[in-house]
Amino acid sequence: MNENSVSEWNEKGVIYDDEGKHDKAIKCFKNALKINSKDIDTWNNLGIAYDNKKEYHKAINSYKKILKIDPNNAIALYNLGNAYNNNEKLGKAIECYEKALKIDSNYISAWNNLGLIYNNKYNEYNNAIDCYENIIKINSEDFKVWFNLGVAYASKLENVKAIECYKKSIEINEFYLPSWNNLGAIYDNLGKYDKAIDCYKYTIKHNKDYTSAWNNLGGTYSHKKEYHKALECYKKALEIDPYDIKIWYNMGTDYINIEEDDKAIEWFKNVLKIDSNFIDSWHKMGMAYHNKEEFTSEIECYKKALKIDPIRIDIWINLANSYEHLQNNKKAIECYNKVIQLDPDNNIAKEKVNHLEKEDP
Secondary structure (H helix, E strand, O other): OOOOOHHHHHHHHHHHHHOOOHHHHHHHHHHHHHHOOOOHHHHHHHHHHHHHOOOHHHHHHHHHHHHHHOOOOHHHHHHHHHHHHHOOOHHHHHHHHHHHHHHOOOOHHHHHHHHHHHHHHOOOHHHHHHHHHHHHHHOOOOHHHHHHHHHHHHHOOOHHHHHHHHHHHHHHOOOOHHHHHHHHHHHHHOOOHHHHHHHHHHHHHHOOOOHHHHHHHHHHHHHOOOHHHHHHHHHHHHHHOOOOHHHHHHHHHHHHHOOOHHHHHHHHHHHHHHOOOOHHHHHHHHHHHHHOOOHHHHHHHHHHHHHHOOOOHHHHHHHHHHHHHOOOHHHHHHHHHHHHHHOOOOHHHHHHHHHHHHHOO
16 A cells, blocks of 8 residues: 555555454554644544544544534534533533534434434433434435434324334335334333234344344233233243343243242342342332232332332332231331322322221220
8 A cells, every 4th residue: 555645544444443443443544644634534534433442532632623624514523422422421412413503404413313312311302303303304214213203202102193203114114123113112002912012023023033022022912911921022032132131020020920929039039139229120029029928028128129219109008018917007107107298199098097097096
């Protein structure tokens, strides 16, 4: 190669970067900059290589070099936004994307990433929807944007609009499986279980290793009270991803549903070895101990859960019920009073307190 050629050093560096050899790529780009320290493409490539290495501060400095040369470089602003986004400096990322869009209002990638921040980080779903709809005005055949728009509407619980978006995504690309999977989740939420199952089965037909679809299919079977089918789905999911503790939790829940409480407890304990703050595992394990009439162990589980979230009314009620089984009315009353403190209109807790106080004046 011509060692005095900026373009050849860049070409070589891009190849290294694509192969994951980021240090070699960076060396190439630095060699190019020795020849021409103001070459914008080289600074951009260097920033991308640093970004890929997760050296975000160096990436940011590279993109800033471009903006000193060309303050209105939309690509540099976009890439700078990405570096800030990757470094969790979301306010600065938004500022960069918005500046890029002032320069080029048709910059689809900037609209998309801006929408993702609003939807996934800030839960500002209307802002996200505005971003995605701007993309659709530019290119209505972008199936991934229809998918993202569906996610935003689903987050707002606007299920009908979410369904329309997922269907539009599928109409453009029938093999975009995330849209099928999410469409199934919406149908499940609406109680349209057979439609949900059809969506998940289509997803699995085209990708038998789609863990989320297997897990979701299990969830829908569980909602239909077909617990053995649900467990088979969870087992399939765990063959693909043995360490997904959400699936472990689902296994435990459906073992409770088929009255195999010892197996349920084993699954919940496995979850808690990985994440001791998984509150619902403490809660459900307590319920399994309740079924076994092991009320002391049940109480310990609920206490652990309430240390994590002391305002979970359902757990306070279960804890009160456990104390009732142990005929410890004083402790039960304390728990029901806590429920009333959290929910002053909870008439069931009030009735329980009145009843227990009469029993144990």
